[in-house]
Amino acid sequence: MVAFLTLVLVLLPQRVCKLPLRKWSVCEPLPIDHQYYQPGDFVIGSIIAQNYLFLNLIAFEKCPSPELIDDLVVMTQLYQHIMALVFAVGELNENLQILPNITLGFNIYNSLLSAVWIHHASLELLSTRGGFIPNYKCDIQNYPEAIIGGPNSELHRHMATILSIYKTPQFIYGSAPVMDHQMEAAFFHHLFPNGAHQYRGILHLLLHFRWIWIGVIYVDDDLGEKFIQDVLPMFSQSGICFEFVERFPSESFSNNIAEQVDDGLGLCNIVMGSTANVVVIHGEIQTTIILRVMLEFPAFEDVPIKRKSKVWIMTAQMELMSLPFQRGWDIHFIHGALSFAIHSKQVTGFSTFLRNRKPALDKGDGFIRAFWEQAFGCVFPNSKVNGENCTGEEKLETLPGAVFEMSMTSHSYSIYNAVCSVAHALHAIQSSKFKHREMTNEKRWNLKNHQPWQLHDFLRSFSFNNSAGEKVSFDQDGNLVAGFDIINWVTFPNQSFRRVKVGRIEPRASEDILLSVDDDAIVWPSRFNQAQPLSLCNENCHPGYRRTKKEDKPFCCYDCLPCAEGKVSNEKDTDHCFQCPEDHYPNKEKDLCIPKYIVYMSYGEPLGMSLAIFVLIFSFATAVVLGIFIKHKDTPIVKANNRNLTYTLLISLLLCFLCALLFIGKPEKVSCLLQQTAFGIIFSVAVSCILAKTMIVVLAFMATKPGSKMKKWVRKSLACYVVFTCFLLQAILCTVWLASSPPFPSLDMNSLNAEMVLKCNEGSTLMFYCVLGFLGFLALVSFCVAFLARKLPDTFNEAKFITFSMLIFCSVWLSFVPAYLSTKGKYTVAAEIFSILASSAGLLVCIFPPKCYTIVVRPDLNRREQLRRTFK
Template identity: 40%
Template sequence: MIFSIDEVNRSQRLLPNLTLGFQMYDSCSAEARALQGTMWILSGQQDPVPNYQCQPGQLVPAIIGDSLSATCLLMARVLGIYRYPQISYSAVVPTLSDKAQFPSFFRTIPSGNEVAFCIARLVLHFGWTWVGVLELENDYGQQGSQIIKSELAKHGRCIAFAEVLPLVYSQEKILRIVQAIRQSSARIIVVICTESLLIQVMEEISRQGISGRVWVANHSWSSSRSFSRREFAVTLGGTIGVAIRRGEMTEFRDHLFRLQPFGSPSDPITMAFWEHAFRCQWKIQSEGNGTMARSSQVGKELPICTGYESTRSLEETILDVDNFRFTYNVYNSVYAIAQALHNLIHCTPGEGPFAQATCSLFRDLKPWQLFHYLKRVRFLNKDGEEVYFDQNGNPPPVFDILNWQLDAAGNVHYVKVGGFDLTAPKGKDFTINETAIVWHGGHQQVPRSVCSNSCVPGFRRAARTGAPLCCFDCVPCSPGEITNQTDSSECFKCPESHWSNRRQDQCVPKTLEFLSVYENLGATLCVVAIFGCLVTLLILSIFIRHRNTPIVKANNRFLSYILLLALLLCFLSSVGFLDKPHTLTCKFRQVAFGTVFTVCVACILAKTLTVVIVFNASKPGSKMRVWVGPKLPNSIAMACSLLQILLCSIWLTGSPPYPQVNLKFNTERILLECNEGSPTAFWLMLGYLGILACVSFLMAFLARKLPDSFNETKYITFSMLLFVAVWLSFIPAYLSTQGKYMVAVEVFAILASSLGLLSCIFFPKCFVILLRPQMNSKGFLLGRKTDATSMRINRNRN
């Protein structure tokens, strides 16, 4: 402050014809003394008289200080009544920005709200979600920590613990705080505290050997040399913090290096500093009319100060010429007042808060007049930075980001790694060089501080009961749901046409499912169907080749041909089920299957009736001889088939089957299937077929013991027994399966029943034709018991 005032007085530009002086009053950080000093300045004497200036001509137009927020609050409340300008270089409590309570208060240090906001942004930038907080037990600490907690909570961060640092030393409270730090899993600890009160806690932490934490410092101690001692190196190495911006002040650095106590023999401040810095004491000696100095350490055995000690040899803890931060604020405070005085003296007549006659009369200056110009002051200092106050009396919120780095000798160095300029446009107000940061233990990687590890894609966060939001469990998404981001709070359901992949971090199209010839099951059924077709064609060719033999001609040769052709179509109709459903195949595959099987069963029924009619007609005097012949069996087969064709035609006309995509069949697959259109028509078709089969089985069973050397009804009985058994088993199997297996069950029933009919009815005849030709004779078929009537009947049968 003394240097700045001297510099202003030497300036030819600023206040050229005026000399600034100063008075100093030490509040000793006591609120009562600060209030007493304020009243003393206002009244002009040690025994203050409120509202009176007891020493006319003595002008103190502004006050710089105090450093503590608590003392500034009292001073500003009194000074604001008189609009007496006050500039603090260190008080950050946000309450002082309230112009309704403190109208004449200014400061060259940003508000604590802005400091806290920058600390919160720093925590958010590094992705720390689990943070501990130490706050001072006053408005300064509590308001700052509240802003930090609010900002972190707004972005989903959590407070692991919040401990209050006592204003009055308490060993019990300090031990409790240290224990909370030790037990917490939080590795990031934000500290809103002053240097003097924090050092007691840090000493206890260092004594207990607690390390591995990253401390986030506020401006009060982020650049403090009190913590640069080696005993704190292990504990505080890697600390990162927000600091008020540093000024270069090259001339002041040179001034400190040139400082000599003999240059100002009446300066008690320099003398006291010299004793403290060099740990010596002045020898009391007379010089002229008085003494040069009086030792402040009388009675202590210390070396005598010579006055020629070099300030360049002092440690940084005593004289830190590379860290002008609060010093820079004092410098700007002095120049702000000087600039305001300069503007007042050089005011434009007719403007300002007072008459133009007093515009240049400095001796009549009132503090409230200076207050008017101080509010509007704006200038560039020697570092080229703009100095001004906003509407709340605060300076531009500009901060440095410091990282505490250790050298090889274990000494702490404060390295600037970024900064905040809240006056800059959004996106440019925060800069940081992460590669320049050295964290605890010398690591370059950003440390992690989480209550729970992040949930990878495919998992969602599930909150723990009674725990903070940041403490959660990672629960896998349900089938069909995904998360494609880290730490998702919920899973998202895939569209109906998609399904979650194995890792459940992506929706993939569902697999199309239908019974295909390109898979094992479909290929097997297709091979069986082709085999049945080939066997049927082989039997048909055998029958055609031996068409004039008795065993082929027996029991209506024409119906045998029709039955073989129908069985051939049955095998072919099953292939229509082994493909991707299309409109044509869906529409006709069930109809084709039902029609050709009806023809098969109708032919079998007609052949059974033929045997019964012929046997009864062979009895003497039977009236059934008129029914003997091919007309009745053929008519029965045709009538039964036409009835099924009529039923299927109504089905196709009214509600035909159609292909559909079944998304609800399976969660992982899309079923391509044929919707039968009318389930009633489908089951009526099967029911009619079942009735014909049952009638055929019943008649064949009753006629199985009719005397004949080759009674075909025996084989028809076996074939229909197999047929009925297959289709009775088909019904529950069909209803209990889904998807392609339902289709496979129907195809299997078609093939099994077709093969059953083919083998039971035609294999015995082929055996006789090919391997027992001697049995393929009229005499053998009639069993040598033929009479004229039976011969006639046999001719009619043929």
């Protein structure tokens, strides 16, 4: 199949490979003698990079055999591209509906991946057949209507240099080159969707599987550099990090083979030693050949590098290519890989067309004999190479997929669509001219008289359906309007493989539905046991933790810290923990917000029930004491201590105990208004009664002294004035409180983690402490007065008991303030109830038991004579 071969003799340290050059001298070019030519009214020129040289194999331990030299220069997979062209032309020529009475023809030129031969083929297309005289053609029938070039981007750039001058339509079925001049690009029709759509698809695929820690390998050419400069920053902005970004070893022919081998080993070591399980490969159709050689370098060089399966993500330009010497190499490396491919469908009849190819039947095929020898490993008679003879009856369908595929590949499908596009464009021109002729009564118009550049407007303004039922059209930039298929590669032990469509990229869809993938249909590399691979710099931060960046590491590498108190994170790899809503609280793992329960001091819980029982007990005790005093109201001890004041004190104490019940139960608007005001006013009356009793005792003893002027103050009305004044002042404070900022029911959501406390909000904290402060002031005055009267005669004197009771009262309420401020939730209410009960009980227990004891147990002491004896 090869018509041109350039070899460079290389002298390597410690090993020299002498390659037989056959009949060719070093660096001597040979003419292109393998052309597939079919005449026709309209000619389609096809320049295909059929052969590929990989001389770096000279660096292997053993020199290639003479037979290996022939293997090195043939890529049998590209033969299908030629067959797609032949099949499309034959199908269109048989279709009388498109171009009746018109025959399509074609020329095939082998570019050899050489700029020299690409220019040579381009000029030959513009010359008379058989005479290389560019721009001078005698056989106008052979003038090309369109050129199909591919599959390498460099091929297109060299084609455009000459063909764009003549405005010849050029179809590209590989990746679009980076053009130096926009005028040259104007005549390109890319049988490839806009490359930006593919890169968006790769990004969406990575994000879909949460692969944020990846490696990148690219071919060192213009497209590769553009990919690195323009696309990878876009990946980074979307949260993708790169463990390595490396380029493949140079493919150029050089005498520095040892350096290229070292580069290949270094790259293999980087890839296999990386923690990234996903590697994006940006390359051309032949890049898989380089990849396979790179992965085999350690075995050839006896370097201990362990091969690890990776999920390769390959661009649509790439195919599983191999040279014949790679035929026995394992293709399991590609098992589970994901690649992009131009959306395609199988064309009816193409597989049958391939199965019917036979060297004996297709005499006009200048490539089939060379292809047959390389594909089946045999030789035809008169061959200069010894080997098993080819019978010509071998079956293409028996070849492994890595050698030749029977199903139409996406590149072959693009060639097929290119031929169909030219035919339909010519048909559109013919139809438009025919209509114009009918309207203007012009003479007969001949389609053969048009110029090739006239196809451009038709190619970019019409669409058609090919025989596979697919709509084919180009946008205004000359790009094919199509999507990408996502292919999952599945290999088998017999070196065969299957491409499974597992997803689709639809460029015209919105961002959220741009990518569609069937995750369950994907077969992953064997190393991952059919579990979706992870590709992360480190383990995920689980819910309940947040990420924090590691110093001197990419942003995808991070440490995991637990969320702060009161905050949660319910997703993996979150950068921030968030605060739960006020009516929710974090669970123990800090990965979920749980609704808070509403709680309050209720009668149903043990604490509320216990306090209610104490309230009833003390209330009953107070009622009993009051009953005793009422029953013995005429006894000296009751009269001596101001009977009415004692009744008032006992009744106020009874109400103090009962007002504690206002703090138990569900807070309501009325109960909240009564809680603090009732407590403040009733306690003021109780303490003012204590103060009045103490003042009367003091004044009574002072009035007994000769010449004392205190007798006028010792009146029953004095006690009423004291009690009423204290009551009035406290009532005024409570009225101002209720008028300005009254208490109200509220939910305290912040005091407790797991509960919302329904309680009475004081409204005005200042007024609350004013009411409490006034009580404290009365208690302090009462304590001071009682303390001064403690040494007065002991019989019927309450001063000592009042002193002790006020000491308890003040101690309770002084301790209440820090307890009230430090407790949370319903325990704040419990502290207030306890203070009410303790202070009221202190007054009751310290003052009245001695009197009750005297009245009930020792009535002999409850006599007037006993009172007089004391004063004497």
